[in-house]
Amino acid sequence: MLLNIKNLHVSINDKEIISGLNLGINYGEVHAIMGPNGTGKSTLAAAISGKPGYEVTKGEIIYKGKNIIGMSPEEISWEGIFLGFQYPVEIPGVSITNFLRAALNEHREHQGLKPLTGSEFLAKLNEKKKLVEIQSKLTNRSVNEGFSGGEKKKNEIFQMAMLDPILSILDETDSGLDIDALRIVANGVNKLRSEDNAFLLITHYQRLLDYIVPDFVHVLYNGRIVKSGGKELALFLEEKGYNWIKEELIDL
């Protein structure tokens, strides 16, 4: 198993957001986590990525056989976990190329590889740009600065393509996307999808799952996964909304 989360409890400022979550992901699988707002979807993504301020009070996150709780965000990144942000941060003055080259070379250093030369880097950049259908202009700009919502999300997928992660967590990548951008983002994921990696899609709507077909769908509610199923669960949720879960939980 690539990722095995056991009885995870996460608090922010002493308030528990994730309360006993279990989730297993194998190589080659695409999982979708759905659920109403404020149930801990983004908290889960941040906790796996090692975001400071997200305190794991109980449980384990076993990734490739190793508990990654307590590792720094950069170490987690070097291990092959990528987080696509719901709200990518604008960083004026830092060009995308310099940023990506620095990131890539730190990954390579960790793997014991030599830094990429300028031309190797450029070649890789151009190859991945095509994959995400990015115009060349994008790379001459500061990270996310002045980007439209769609451009920001495309840029996340572009970075994912550049870093070639094993586990990609995409946090509401579909929010704020028009249908064309959504298609491009989904195409990017589908092209990168392989037997050697896995995806965890966090989404509020079923729409994204029309384009990226998941193997498993989980419903997150009150910090726990309350229901799991195949892709048809997403359609059911789309149709019925989330209220039935609340009712079902009360019944229990």
Add this chain to the structure above:
Amino acid sequence: MKNLEKNTSFFENLITLFEENKNKISKNDTKKISEVRKAAIEKLSKSSLPALKDEKWRETDLSKTLSKNYNYYFDAKEDNAKIGKTFKCVVPQLDSLSFTFVNGWNTFESELITLEDGIIIGSFSDAMKKYPEIVEQHFDKIFQSEQDFFSLLNTSYAQDGFFIYVPDNVNAKKSIQIVNIINNDENIFLQTRNIVIIGKNSKLSLIHCHDSVNQKNSFTNGVSEIFLDENSSIDYYKLQNLNNESTLLNHTNFYQKSNSNVSTNSISLNGGLIRNETFVEIDGEGCASNVYGLFLMDEKQHIDNQVFIDHKKPNCSSSELFKGILDDNASGVFNGHVLVRKDSQKTQAFQSNKNILLMDTAKINTKPFLEIYADDVKCSHGATVGQLDNEALFYLRSRGISENNARMLLLYAFAAEVINKISIEPLKNRIDDMVKKRLRGELSICEQCVLHCGTPEKEIDFQIDLSRI
């Protein structure tokens, strides 16, 4: 070579000292300049040393500086020239002419030199001998009403400095680089007086460096007067990299005639106490004045930037951008004052001061200030004080950029906005490297001068932002 006074009583006995050394101070003076000095010393006798109770000095405490003992020299030391020669400062790929001052005294081999295009460069003292009329016309002419204690002190005492005269219709091909080096075995107080005159339709780039060579106490009180005739322009860069025991007070006064351009950028990398006072008197229409600054201070360093822009005529624009990063117990002051007079319609004036405090113990006092009497103007001002953006930090780290590098990348990006205002490409690259070094904690005051004089240029390996693809 004589050391005439050796303690704080220098500041207590200014009037007597002046009388005693009048002949030396005025050795090269014309009659007129002697009179100006006399008037200044008279005013000085009626004013007192700046103290915290003075509005303009409320946040900059000179008491430590003034409590130290200093030597003051009324003659140049003989070995200055020798020291000056060893400091051939080179900015790679920059076509410049370099002139070095040691402890405030020029070390030029010849007196005034005249370049092919008619530009005259040399020392202030030689200029008084050779071009008395030009010096008289320009000495102590700007901001008479604003003169404070240290301006007056400079006017009455200063014997040397640089003199640059650019005739009409000359676009100076080479940048001129002035290097002020402090290298004294004992504590020293020194003063320099600089005059720059730029003729109609002419253009000059000037790079002015302040460096210290050792860790001795020093106190520099410099005044520069820069005159821009119609349709002329200057790019004036200041690079300050002094030791922690140094004090640098630095008045730069610009006088602008119509359609002239001033662009000045002060990069303060190190220094015990630095105060840059920039005055711009806009006395013609169609002028542009850009006053920029970047400061990176740590330990107990103190930086103070005072800017006063006087819009005396309509249809001009001014822009101020000062950015600072303060660490440890460093402190800073920004005081920007833009005055738009009643008839200065269509003025555009922008002021911005942004600061990052890396520690709770660092502090900045910032006061952007617009004083507007015209009713058809476009002005804005703003200031920010903050820490590094944690969201941005996490974003970079989540991509595998380690925390230290991520911090540095963000700090560098913050500083780059000011660096990018430098229009001379080789200089920009050099300062870029120095700022990166400073952020990495690798830039101290150099063995030699700040521009790595005499040492072969080494490519600075900056892992984060190394490529310009």
